[in-house]
Amino acid sequence: MSSRERILGRVRRALADVPPDGAPYEEAVPRDYLREHGERTPAEAVELLAENLADYRAVVHRTGAADLPHLVARLLAARGSREVLVPPGLPAGWLSAAGPVRVDDRAESTVERLDRVDSVVTGCAVAIAETGTLVLDGSPDQGRRRISLVPDHHICVVRVPEQVVSSVPQALDRLDPARPSTWISGPSATSDIELDRVEGVHGPRTLEVILLG
Amino acid sequence: MSGTYLGMPAFPRAARDAVNDRTLRGNLRHATHTIRAKRARAVAEVSDWAALREAGKRIKDHTLRHLDRYLVRLEESVTAAGGTVHWAADAEEANRIVTRLVKETGESEVVKVKSMATQEIGLNEALEAEGIRAYETDLAELIVQLGKDRPSHILVPAIHRNRAEIRDIFRTEMGAWGRPAPEGLTDTPAELAEAARLHLREKFLRAKVGISGANFMVAETGTLVVVESEGNGRMCLTLPETLISVVGIEKVVPAWRDLEVFLQTLPRSSTAERMNPYTSMWTGTTGEDGPRAFHLVLLDNGRTDTLADRVGRQALRCIRCSACLNVCPVYERAGGHAYGSVYPGPIGAILSPQLRGTASAIDASLPYASSLCGACYEVCPVAIDIPEVLVHLRERVVQGGPAVREGNRVVLRPAKGHAAERAAMRAAGWAFTHPRALRAGQRLASRTRRLHPRTLPGPGRAWTGTRDLPVLPPEPFRDWWERTRGGKDETR
Numbered sequence: 001m002s003s004r005e006r007i008l009g010r011v012r013r014a015l016a017d018v019p020p021d022g023a024p025y026e027e028a029v030p031r032d033y034l035r036e037h038g039e040r041t042p043a044e045a046v047e048l049l050a051e052n053l054a055d056y057r058a059v060v061h062r063t064g065a066a067d068l069p070h071l072v073a074r075l076l077a078a079r080g081s082r083e084v085l086v087p088p089g090l091p092a093g094w095l096s097a098a099g100p101v102r103v104d105d106r107a108e109s110t111v112e113r114l115d116r117v118d119s120v121v122t123g124c125a126v127a128i129a130e131t132g133t134l135v136l137d138g139s140p141d142q143g144r145r146r147i148s149l150v151p152d153h154h155i156c157v158v159r160v161p162e163q164v165v166s167s168v169p170q171a172l173d174r175l176d177p178a179r180p181s182t183w184i185s186g187p188s189a190t191s192d193i194e195l196d197r198v199e200g201v202h203g204p205r206t207l208e209v210i211l212l213g
Numbered sequence: 214m215s216g217t218y219l220g221m222p223a224f225p226r227a228a229r230d231a232v233n234d235r236t237l238r239g240n241l242r243h244a245t246h247t248i249r250a251k252r253a254r255a256v257a258e259v260s261d262w263a264a265l266r267e268a269g270k271r272i273k274d275h276t277l278r279h280l281d282r283y284l285v286r287l288e289e290s291v292t293a294a295g296g297t298v299h300w301a302a303d304a305e306e307a308n309r310i311v312t313r314l315v316k317e318t319g320e321s322e323v324v325k326v327k328s329m330a331t332q333e334i335g336l337n338e339a340l341e342a343e344g345i346r347a348y349e350t351d352l353a354e355l356i357v358q359l360g361k362d363r364p365s366h367i368l369v370p371a372i373h374r375n376r377a378e379i380r381d382i383f384r385t386e387m388g389a390w391g392r393p394a395p396e397g398l399t400d401t402p403a404e405l406a407e408a409a410r411l412h413l414r415e416k417f418l419r420a421k422v423g424i425s426g427a428n429f430m431v432a433e434t435g436t437l438v439v440v441e442s443e444g445n446g447r448m449c450l451t452l453p454e455t456l457i458s459v460v461g462i463e464k465v466v467p468a469w470r471d472l473e474v475f476l477q478t479l480p481r482s483s484t485a486e487r488m489n490p491y492t493s494m495w496t497g498t499t500g501e502d503g504p505r506a507f508h509l510v511l512l513d514n515g516r517t518d519t520l521a522d523r524v525g526r527q528a529l530r531c532i533r534c535s536a537c538l539n540v541c542p543v544y545e546r547a548g549g550h551a552y553g554s555v556y557p558g559p560i561g562a563i564l565s566p567q568l569r570g571t572a573s574a575i576d577a578s579l580p581y582a583s584s585l586c587g588a589c590y591e592v593c594p595v596a597i598d599i600p601e602v603l604v605h606l607r608e609r610v611v612q613g614g615p616a617v618r619e620g621n622r623v624v625l626r627p628a629k630g631h632a633a634e635r636a637a638m639r640a641a642g643w644a645f646t647h648p649r650a651l652r653a654g655q656r657l658a659s660r661t662r663r664l665h666p667r668t669l670p671g672p673g674r675a676w677t678g679t680r681d682l683p684v685l686p687p688e689p690f691r692d693w694w695e696r697t698r699g700g701k702d703e704t705r
Contacts, residue, residue: 003302007302023275030264111452115414149447149448149451172469177433177434177496178434180495182494183488184490193379193406194375194402195247202413202448203447203491
């Protein structure tokens with residue numbers, strides 16, 4: 001007997017005492033929790049997102065489409081970045097004013113190469129106001145998961161208000177489970193020393209979020 | 214479970230050593246009190262906490278009720294998405310599968326995401342025996358690994374270490390494992406985190422094999438979820454060419470939608486955050502993004518035995534948040550090592566004796582490692598009634614009875630050392646069914662109260678060794694009632 005059959009057999013015997021029918025999945029779980037906590041206008045959701053991002057030490061900027069390239073250029077210059085990593089589908093205009101050398105992420109790019117790049121600029125799939133979370137799902141303007149991980153400085157552009165939802169349930173509704181996703185709430189952090197939060201471990205230690213709208 | 218813990222003394226003895234360690238008590242008190250207040254604030258932020266908790270409980274109960282179906286569904290989904298599913302009935306089989314998979318890649322080192330399941334099966338030791346070095350990459354796990362220590366907390370395995378101790382471990386041990394600690398390292402948490410970043414960076418960049426657990430597996434879609442903070446998880450899940458995830462079978466949830474409950478309750482319960490810094494979700498393999506090969510090892514190792522227990526099966530709802538540890542007065546004083554398992558604290562006291570059985574001294578003593586105050590039940594985000602299971606397991610230890618071990622029905626014998634307790638309970642049972650004898654006994658006891666010793670003699674001594682003997686009233690309640698008509702005529 002394979003271990004698969006052994007384990008499934010043990011499960012069935014273990015449940016011999018429970019009645020065979022049981023409510024179907026749709027009825028078994030009460031969904032009377034809230035879809036979102038409080039009602040917000042789109043503008044209020046963006047406000048809350050900014051507040052919660054900042055609370056977890058992300059640096060939040062706001063700009064319109066016309067000024068975006070200049071803001072990105074300023075942030076990269078202030079950081080002193082010489083190279084900036086670019087996902088394949090990043091809108092061309094976003095980096096049009098930026099000084100650093102553009103490094104395109106390619107399948108054959110080694111991690112050592114990525115590790116030498118100073119900054120990365122990406123878009124996002126959705127942002128969650130209540131938790132201050134950005135979700136990246138590997139779409140062309142976000143690229144592979146590793147590019148928003150290895151460089152120490154991540155600039156993430158959120159189109160507001162259309163990419164902002166209030167809550168976790170609303171965010172899951174918008175995501176495709178088949179795509180790998182990364183949920184980012186502030187720069188990397190740890191609570192492992194005396195259960196106190198310290199920012200800055202393996203992921204980017206500086207997370208800058210541009211609310212574009 | 215892991216051989217690391219074989220021969221552990223029973224809880225009371227191990228706890229006594231811990232209670233006398235002032236540094237340890239100080240470290241634990243500081244850490245648990247910090248997190249308690251923060252958790253309460255994070256939970257108070259969401260007005261529907263009770264509804265989320267109930268939904269989480271019901272999702273888990275429903276899944277466990279149909280576990281066979283959901284496991285098969287999960288296997289189909291993961292396979293369809295390009296992953297390979299393996300089944301492991303016990304720790305030994307899981308270790309064998311993982312060792313074989315690593316050897317097939319030709320690699321002799323792996324990077325690991327913090328995982329309770331791989332701790333439970335002693336994977337690092339098993340790999341070491343086959344010449345494969347496993348690097349722990351979670352900061353607390355790194356502290357434990359470098360310090361040749363054992364984990365003492367589910368979320369923060371090095372909670373028993375303060376910052377000065379961590380600095381000393383980094384200074385003396387990092388060099389033997391790779392890049393040494395920076396010169397002049399101080400004990401500020403930011404510098405310690407930086408030292409870990411530098412030390413592990415080279416390992417992440419060259420790793421070809423990553424090993425993880427998972428917080429959730431979605432049957433419907435085949436998606437696995439890892440919730441973390443530092444980014445070490447993201448490194449291990451996305452940079453290597455091969456990813457092997459070892460996950461307990463109880464971690465499956467039916468649908469994508471179910472994540473909306475747990476992604477709200479888990480971060481608030483564990484690190485007391487609205488959301489943890491990083492959550493990774495992946496479904497099989499994805500072309501150029503992430504590992505080319507993904508293996509999922511589904512682990513039983515006592516879980517189906519636990520599922521067979523009508524009262525105890527609720528322990529399988531656990532999402533390993535560790536809120537119960539942080540509020541437990543016993544854990545705060547005894548520390549995690551006294552529990553003799555990778556699962557310490559209240560959840561460990563009900564999980565370990567079910568996963569491993571109650572045959573050893575440590576496992577038979579764990580159901581007693583509690584004052585039954587109920588704080589653990591109150592904070593549990595999936596409403597596990599830990600006191601109920603503790604009492605149930607105490608009964609099993611004392612009286613024995615039917616249970617399931619490794620899939621077989623067995624009848625457990627009553628544990629040794631509880632003869633006096635059983636005799637006392639039998640006597641009490643007899644007295645309560647014989648009212649006259651009870652009344653005569655109560656009167657006799659009240660009249661002789663001045664002669665009663667402070668501690669019990671003989672086999673009762675162990676009981677009063679840690680407890681005060683209750684003082685008897687001057688007269689039995691029923692006599693008082695008859696004399697005063699229920700207090701209406703107190704002067705009589």
